[in-house]
Amino acid sequence: MTEPVDLLRQMLRVRRLEETCVELYSAAKIRGFLHVYIGEEAVATGVSSALAADDAVVATYREHGHALLRGVSAEAILAEMYGKQEGCCRGRGGSMHLFDAATRFYGGNAIVAGGLPLAVGLALADKMQGRDRVTVCFFGEGAVAEGEFHESLNLAALWRLPVLFCCENNLYAMGTALRLVESETDIALKASAYEIPAWPVDGMDVLAVAETARRAVDAVRGGGGPHFLELRTYRFRAHSMFDPERYREKAEVARWVERDPIETLRASLALPEQEWTEMQRDVDAELQAAVAFAEAGTDEPVEELTRFVHSDRPAR
Amino acid sequence: MTEPVDLLRQMLRVRRLEETCVELYSAAKIRGFLHVYIGEEAVATGVSSALAADDAVVATYREHGHALLRGVSAEAILAEMYGKQEGCCRGRGGSMHLFDAATRFYGGNAIVAGGLPLAVGLALADKMQGRDRVTVCFFGEGAVAEGEFHESLNLAALWRLPVLFCCENNLYAMGTALRLVESETDIALKASAYEIPAWPVDGMDVLAVAETARRAVDAVRGGGGPHFLELRTYRFRAHSMFDPERYREKAEVARWVERDPIETLRASLALPEQEWTEMQRDVDAELQAAVAFAEAGTDEPVEELTRFVHSDRPAR
Amino acid sequence: MKTSYREAMREAIRDAMRRDDRVFLMGEDVGHYGGCYAVSLGLLEEFGPDRIRDTPLSESGFVGAGIGAALGGMRPIVEIMTVNFSLLALDQIVNNAASLLHMSGGQFNVPLVIRMTTGAGRQLAAQHSHSLEGWYAHIPGLRIVAPATLADARGMLWTALEDPDPVLIFEHGTLYNAQGELDDDAGPVDLDTAAGRRPGGDVSLITYGGTLPTVLEAAERLAADGIDAEVLDLRTLRPLDDDAITATVAKTHRAVVVDEGWRSGSLSAEISARITERLFYDLDAPVGRVCSAEVPIPYARHMELAALPSVDRIVAAAREAVHAGG
Amino acid sequence: MKTSYREAMREAIRDAMRRDDRVFLMGEDVGHYGGCYAVSLGLLEEFGPDRIRDTPLSESGFVGAGIGAALGGMRPIVEIMTVNFSLLALDQIVNNAASLLHMSGGQFNVPLVIRMTTGAGRQLAAQHSHSLEGWYAHIPGLRIVAPATLADARGMLWTALEDPDPVLIFEHGTLYNAQGELDDDAGPVDLDTAAGRRPGGDVSLITYGGTLPTVLEAAERLAADGIDAEVLDLRTLRPLDDDAITATVAKTHRAVVVDEGWRSGSLSAEISARITERLFYDLDAPVGRVCSAEVPIPYARHMELAALPSVDRIVAAAREAVHAGG
């Protein structure tokens, strides 16, 4: 199992990456929609710590951290958001569409709930080919209202596929509170209605997330069929860079910020100040290098615009 | 409450209508897809008996009986299947698309689960306008797998809308058995996951259906929000006229036929033979007249083909 | 009055809500968030959560519910955040909204308005940048409109709500911030006719929606070169205003259609085909088309721009038409 | 060998399943029922329920799962019973299958085949009779094919499965019962080129899929009148075989496109526009179009027939082209 101090480091990497993105957005280096994960780091960090190298991850448009934790470099991520061809998708995807074949990171999906059927299919391929890989699918609690959520859970359960569904319940979908859009707000219960073992987890406690995820991944890999985690968390920042946050009270945000997953773990580990300083320095250095890399990035030639609409095929 | 003997008569009307349809199909008077309701009559009969005149009904492509019970005449129904302009939709809809504004019969929907959102909307209109009408939505158990089922139940429950969902669980969707397509086959339980009160009902027992439906309709009309009935039934005939029925055993069908809802009620009522004969004679007469009406029907002029793509509007 | 496209659209909604109790707005984040593109900002406070109704992320469900509510006597305005997400509701739109009246033999009309944001230009990449309004214009039973000006943003909604049948309003994402003057008594706008936006005699530039500003700019550039372009804003994409199209091309004998949709199977193809059908012997050049490159729209700014109709490409196509053949 | 379109398609599936372990068929009622149109009859017994996989009624879910399985190394054939139901899966098809490769910068191709029944002619009314293949042909990233002959039914599937990218196969419902001779060694068919089905010099009739038999009949009628029509079967609707279209029209100088889609925004519009763009100065008449009436297809036989392209209408359009202008 990953050491707690490593989990701390990973969360810090995600936090700094996101902070860097926000700065770069303000500096107009990054454009389009930008959704950051600040406050929710324990979720992706804990879950990712439970995965093997050839497992697959499907995520949403709030996926910078997931990509980083999966092993995509901060360089490739930032260059992507700069729209440079050194980015993980040649600059075509941007913030919402990070993909990486090498680490089996399947996006970067910006249609809410659109990634769930993909995860089901990836798991189906593994099961049909007798491989013991696991596919992890992240999505927000807003996705739970979509028909594709329901169809996907049923398919996964019916066919006992190796998927771990991870619902990042941060209580809001853009500006709409969960209680305004779900007749039943207990999300783990919904999964149970498909006969999928499901647990709510404190998503601000990375150790709890890591431990639960490890057990769930083991169960899935062992042939136990799909499992479901509801990770209770909170986004500290606005939904995107355009969100004036009219829909929630500052006090509510403040209460959650008190449970900052990074601060909480650091306190509980009683990490010596010097180690913390070093860790920060390392992470900052990583990100500075990444920014420099992105800054040095080059534009994909416009002649390539129509390339990859279809695969490059050998001429017949 | 409707008298049991009237329920018997209504079931018989549906049965004879369907038998007539099958004959007419074999005689090539009716074309396209034809789905009959033989064996399932207790469901629509019992539920319809609980409705008021200005309630609304949304049904599927297996809806001849529902239309008849709602008050659409057998004449208009058969003429429709003949493709005649005297039909309830001028011959444009055919078997799968019976509609009738006068009785608030909203189809005749041939996209599985496609009617559920419509029912939700009809109920929303009633609620917003402060009317105490109820909308009943019939659908097969196959529809439960569709995303629209899930989205509709959530919306109805969330907004506490006056809808009664009636799932006609006849165990098969075309040739696919429920257990092959649902990880959890307890359908009433699924509705509960949306906080909708739900009961399974013996769909072969018209008295049980009528009584449960009456209570459910009362609850809905009284402001209790949506309710859900799972009506356990069986289709005695093939899915459609093209179905070779490879997917089920004759013995299984035979077991269910023993529970024929018409025979069962007739036996329990100990209806005098003469009354039964009279009832049959009446119903046969109704259907003979209907066939004659359909036979005498006329073709809509082809010049009308593009009429009703948009509403006839006063010229500006 | 100085205003913006966004505010004009908001005023249109507010006005309709005040005029008719049966009107309500429903969609994702229209209420508490204030509208994804802030169109409905402040309306929740004025009309309350019943009539400014936040929905779950259930596009098929709430569009279908809008159809049902319309059948039930309401006049719903359903907002879909972005055209791409409308694909999730397409079954309801095509199989129900567009078909019910005809297949019920004239019994059930669906007085529903669906509004959605369309188009590229804001670096939102492949899943938020489609221009599918021309594609929707293929479906019988739908009326498709694309307001390109403040007056149309202000005036089309009420007409759409008075229509007994479904109307889809496509609002190009780059237009919301457009500023301009609007008459204080700006009134309803019909949904039948195209509008001339610039008179000219040498070539007809036919467009709509988000590309209108680009086309007008191209027309100025052409004017500087001595080419006098007439600009026609289609406004309604289904049904097309054939008379207006025919009139301008009969005058100029040359046409270029500018359409942000992908070229193959675009609305511009239909317009080109119709012009040729009607005016074959009057044309001095084949009808030109300037469309988007046939690619999922990429994020990087230079690539996105390369994919979209540009002033340069429009000018080039117009020149080609003018200098063609005879 | 005497066979039918249905059997040819079944043989194609069987053959693919035998050749490649990664191939499997998934869809509603493909297994225990025997296939809605009996295409997959008997395959469950041969290949078992894993590879002939019945799905729940969850079009979006299982199409998306097909995309995921393709990403995971399988070669899924996903069957959607009828084109109308594919609207429920359109988000997955457009936003994922068609877009993933481009937006991932070339990393994730989707070797998926989707088959579906299309078209009218069987009195199935408005929700089971659409012809949307031309509409799908608007979407970059998809390859769209429409086998119209036994040889194409037999030969296109394997080529589609070898394609690294998504291919949609549209099978017209009226063709399944078509009988004919098929070579015992009928092999793969390319998905790039159109096929001449009848040589002629007076007018080009361009069509595909379910209307090919109607067009061939019309050509015979025209021949009796002394008009020698060339018939081109497009076979692949995206990308279009421009060379073949250009070649036939360059020869005949007159073209009529016959397309069961609704006229406005149909594939026929695109073809008309392209012909005019390429051959404006060679055309002796405007390109004609024979399409379906722009209505939800009605049930009544006479009304349905009135809505669809007919031999009479094709003959009339061809005559008009031949007698036009010069």
Ligand SMILES: Cc1ncc(C[n+]2csc(CCOP(=O)(O)OP(=O)(O)O)c2C)c(N)n1
């Ligand atoms: C199908 C679809 N509908 C709407 C949107 C617009 N949208 C983007 S993010 C979002 C909120 C999603 O909330 P949630 O799933 O809880 O994820 P979170 O942003 O909270 O991580 C919405 C409505 C979308 N991208 N896709």
Ligand SMILES: Cc1ncc(C[n+]2csc(CCOP(=O)(O)OP(=O)(O)O)c2C)c(N)n1
């Ligand atoms: C969305 C959609 N998918 C598939 C079909 C084809 N189809 C028609 S009826 C049917 C079975 C439906 O079964 P169920 O809901 O149980 O109703 P039943 O026929 O048993 O009354 C199917 C698959 C359809 N009409 N609509």
Ligand SMILES: [Mg+2]
């Ligand atoms: Mg959320």
Ligand SMILES: [Mg+2]
């Ligand atoms: Mg059933």
